[in-house]
Each structure stands twice: as C-alpha cells, then as structure tokens.
Amino acid sequence: MNHEQSRSLYDRALSVIPGGVNSSVRAIRPYPFFVSRGDGGHVIDADGNRYLDFVMGYGPLLLGHSLPEEVTAAIQQRASEGPMYGAPTEVEVELAEFVARHVPSVEMIRFVNSGTEATVSAVRLARGYTGREKVVIMQGGYHGAQESTLVDGEGDHTSPSSAGIPQSFAEHTIVVPFNDEDAIHDVFDAHGDEIAAVLTEPILGNYGIVHPVDGYLETLREVTDDHGSLLIFDEVITGFRVGGLQCAQGKFGVTPDVTTFGKVVGGGFPVGAIGGRAEIIEQFSPAGDVFQAGTFSGHPVTMAAGLETLRYAAANDVYDHVNTLGEQLRSGLTDILADEAPEYTVVGTDSMFKVIFTREGPTSSGEQCESGCRQRADCSRSDSCPKTGADVKRAETERWERLFWPAMKEQGIFLTPNQFESQFVCDAHTQEDVERTLEAYKQAL
Ligand SMILES: *Cc1c(COP(=O)(O)O)cnc(C)c1O
Numbered sequence: 393m394n395h396e397q398s399r400s401l402y403d404r405a406l407s408v409i410p411g412g413v414n415s416s417v418r419a420i421r422p423y424p425f426f427v428s429r430g431d432g433g434h435v436i437d438a439d440g441n442r443y444l445d446f447v448m449g450y451g452p453l454l455l456g457h458s459l460p461e462e463v464t465a466a467i468q469q470r471a472s473e474g475p476m477y478g479a480p481t482e483v484e485v486e487l488a489e490f491v492a493r494h495v496p497s498v499e500m501i502r503f504v505n506s507g508t509e510a511t512v513s514a515v516r517l518a519r520g521y522t523g524r525e526k527v528v529i530m531q532g533g534y535h536g537a538q539e540s541t542l543v544d545g546e547g548d549h550t551s552p553s554s555a556g557i558p559q560s561f562a563e564h565t566i567v568v569p570f571n572d573e574d575a576i577h578d579v580f581d582a583h584g585d586e587i588a589a590v591l592t593e594p595i596l597g598n599y600g601i602v603h604p605v606d607g608y609l610e611t612l613r614e615v616t617d618d619h620g621s622l623l624i625f626d627e628v629i630t631g632f633r634v635g636g637l638q639c640a641q642g643k644f645g646v647t648p649d650v651t652t653f654g655k656v657v658g659g660g661f662p663v664g665a666i667g668g669r670a671e672i673i674e675q676f677s678p679a680g681d682v683f684q685a686g687t688f689s690g691h692p693v694t695m696a697a698g699l700e701t702l703r704y705a706a707a708n709d710v711y712d713h714v715n716t717l718g719e720q721l722r723s724g725l726t727d728i729l730a731d732e733a734p735e736y737t738v739v740g741t742d743s744m745f746k747v748i749f750t751r752e753g754p755t756s757s758g759e760q761c762e763s764g765c766r767q768r769a770d771c772s773r774s775d776s777c778p779k780t781g782a783d784v785k786r787a788e789t790e791r792w793e794r795l796f797w798p799a800m801k802e803q804g805i806f807l808t809p810n811q812f813e814s815q816f817v818c819d820a821h822t823q824e825d826v827e828r829t830l831e832a833y834k835q836a837l
Pocket of ligand 1: 537
C-alpha cells in the first residue's frame with residue numbers, strides 16, 4: 393500500500409494542528425491515513441487505498457457512509473434552506489417526540505452538540521436537582537472530555553487524569569470498578585447522602601466492551617433509589633445501537649432517571665442530548681434554574697439527519713441486519729481464537745465487537761459464551777474475562793496496537809486503532825464482508 397499523500401498531509405497537519413489531529417484517538421502511529429471519502433461500508437484514503445471500515449466514525453454511522461435517499465434529501469433540504477436560525481424548528485420537536493416514544497426513561501429531552509456536552513449538562517443537572525455535589529463513575533468508563541469524569545483512582549482517593557483539571561474538582565468524583573457490587577455498596581455506605589448521581593455506561597464501550605454481570609445494573613438502580621441519588625446511563629455509544637430503538641436500557645430492563653445520548657442520534661452530524669423524567673429535565677433553564685444553552689443546539693441539519701436515520705432504521709430491518717452480522721463476527725472470531733489464541737476474549741453485543749488480547753484464559757474453550765462475553769457466572773472463561781476497565785488495560789495492548797492493527801490495515805481492514813475502542817457493524821456491511829474480515833483476523837492473529 394502506498395501512503396505518500398497521507399504522509400504528506402500529516403506533515404502539513406503537524407505544523408498547524410496539535411499532534412496533527414482534532415481528536416486524540418485519531419493519531420495512529422507512525423501517522424494516520426487521511427480519508428478522502430466513504431462508500432457504503434468502506435472508506436477510501438487520500439492515496440486511493442480502500443478499507444473495509446469498522447470504525448464507523450467511532451459509532452455514529454449506523455447506516456454506513458452512503459446514506460439512503462430519504463436521509464440525504466432531508467439533510468440537503470435543511471442545508472439549502474439556511475443552516476440554522478436561533479429560533480426553534482419543527483424538526484427538533486419531531487426528533488424529541490421520536491426519542492420519547494421509543495426510549496423507556498425519556499419523557500423530555502434537551503439536544504446539545506456533543507456527547508461531552510451532554511454528560512457535562514447531565515452532571516450539572518443531577519447536582520442541581522439533588523442539591524448534592526458528588527458523582528460516582530466507573531473505572532474505564534468514558535464520558536467525553538469533561539472535568540468531572542476525567543478522574544482516576546479508587547473510591548474517594550481520586551485525582552484528575554488530565555493536566556489542567558484542579559485536584560479540587562476531582563474531590564467531588566468517586567471512582568468504582570464496574571461490575572463490583574461490594575464497591576458500590578461501600579461508597580454509598582460512606583457517602584450516600586452526598587451523592588448526586590451514579591453515572592455509567594450500561595456496557596463499557598470505550599474500554600474494551602465490558603458487559604454488565606447479571607444484576608449489576610439492577611443493583612445500581614436500587615442503591616441510587618434507596619439514597620435519593622440519580623442513576624444516569626451514558627448511552628452515547630449504546631443509544632440506538634444496542635437494543636435497537638429502545639437502547640441498552642430497554643434491552644436490560646433497567647430504567648435510569650437520566651440518559652445521555654450522542655453519536656447515532658445525530659445521523660453522522662455533531663450531536664448530544666440529555667433525556668429523562670420530565671420533572672428532572674425541566675430543571676434545565678429556562679424551565680428550571682440549572683443553566684443550559686447552546687448556539688448550535690438542536691441544529692436543523694443534525695436533527696433532520698438523526699430523525700431520518702432513526703425513521704429509516706424503524707421502517708427497515710437495519711437492527712436485524714447489523715446485529716446478525718455482529719453475531720456472525722463474534723461467533724466466527726470465537727472459533728478462530730479457539731485455534732489461534734485461546735487466551736483472548738471476544739466481546740461485544742448487537743453490532744459492537746472486539747477481541748481483547750487477554751493474557752490468561754482457559755486453554756480449552758469449554759462451555760463459553762458463543763458470541764461475545766456476557767459475564768455468565770457458569771462460563772468456562774468467567775475467571776479470566778475482563779470485568780472492569782482495569783482488566784482490559786492489563787491485556788496485551790502493545791501487541792494489539794503495534795502488530796495486530798497494522799496487519800489488519802495491510803489487509804484493507806480498518807479497525808479502531810487500540811485495544812480499548814469498540815468496533816461497529818453498519819447497515820452497508822455484507823455477509824461477504826464478514827467472511828473477508830474473519831479470514832483477515834485468522835491471518836493476522
Ligand atoms: C463518545 C462518547 C462520549 C463523548 O461524546 P463526544 O461526542 O465525543 O463528545 C461520551 N460518552 C460515551 C459513552 C461515549 O462513547
């Protein structure tokens with residue numbers, strides 16, 4: 393593969409953009425390929441190389457790169473009628489109604505411009521609503537580039553995970569390991585009446601893909617109810633991806649007080665949203681006194697793209713298609729690992745998948761989950777499969793990044809470039825794409 397154009401573009405980018413990229417995860421070593429365009433389930437780079445794409449914009453592109461006629465038409469019409477107005481439009485009401493109709497926790501919703509903005513606002517909302525300051529987050533959870541959650545540690549021994557965040561901010565954040573029921577009971581025993589909210593992804597989707605153990609989300613629901621704290625599900629990745637239109641909360645049957653959205657709900661354009669019970673969401677200004685505002689919020693082009701994407705998914709068998717291919721990938725990978733690398737773990741659900749390069753595991757496959765780790769207690773791998781973000785971090789991350797990812801790229805398969813980020817199937821992917829991908833994994837592992 394020739395990468396001369398990408399190399400020279402990265403050279404220019406390094407002079408004017410820090411690290412040459414506008415979001416850190418894109419800074420693949422030694423340099424990323426620059427994309428010139430998308431085509432269905434593929435991307436084509438600046439040198440004309442074609443890749444089967446499982447990054448899908450890090451999640452937003454449920455339908456892939458070639459949008460259906462009705463989605464494209466809606467986007468183009470909104471753009472041609474003047475991009476935005478600073479006054480409300482019908483399309484934002486329609487998207488709000490659509491989300492409220494399908495997602496169990498949502499009676500009202502406020503749209504913003506990114507997942508980060510959504511989680512910032514959700515944390516402020518929870519603090520405003522409860523009059524409390526502490527939030528509980530999960531080790532290895534990700535809620536965007538925001539002050540309250542860029543925090544490492546254990547329990548209340550926390551510190552900022554980024555330069556530029558005061559230690560005093562981190563003091564309001566408590567960090568617990570995902571899937572650890574004792575840990576959550578301990579922090580509520582110690583701080584229950586100070587905790588505004590527990591904020592978690594229902595499935596960790598940015599640190600491996602870690603499925604909740606049976607009963608864990610229910611425990612979070614109970615403990616927050618018992619202490620008058622809010623339960624916030626960050627469904628920026630899982631929203632309209634896992635569980636279809638009802639999202640992961642519908643699939644798991646656990647209804648949070650507040651849900652944050654992003655990614656898919658904007659149909660490929662910048663978006664975030666905070667939804668929940670009316671009584672809580674109405675605390676946002678101007679209805680309530682938790683300040684929240686944005687010049688571009690509810691942008692008509694984004695709203696139209698999101699609405700038409702979700703309508704298309706509702707009217708066609710999009711979720712069946714992507715989930716079936718996801719299942720085929722995960723079960724195919726499980727079979728391949730049995731021969732090539734039995735210690736590794738296949739994770740994911742619905743249209744999300746990844747292979748975690750776990751260091752230890754049973755040498756024979758036994759009675760394991762067949763299409764992605766479900767944290768089943770009776771699984772032969774249950775002692776070794778990753779249960780927290782820290783478990784994923786202990787995997788062979790260097791081998792993944794330096795040997796495996798480049799080997800897949802050379803075969804024309806674009807995976808998320810590190811061990812941690814999920815990969816996504818889109819509606820444009822096909823059975824042949826799955827077969828080709830499995831063959832490439834077999835070669836590269
Ligand atoms: C991507 C993501 C975010 C951040 O969203 P941005 O749009 O990148 O700001 C927050 N939470 C989760 C769970 C995410 O996956």
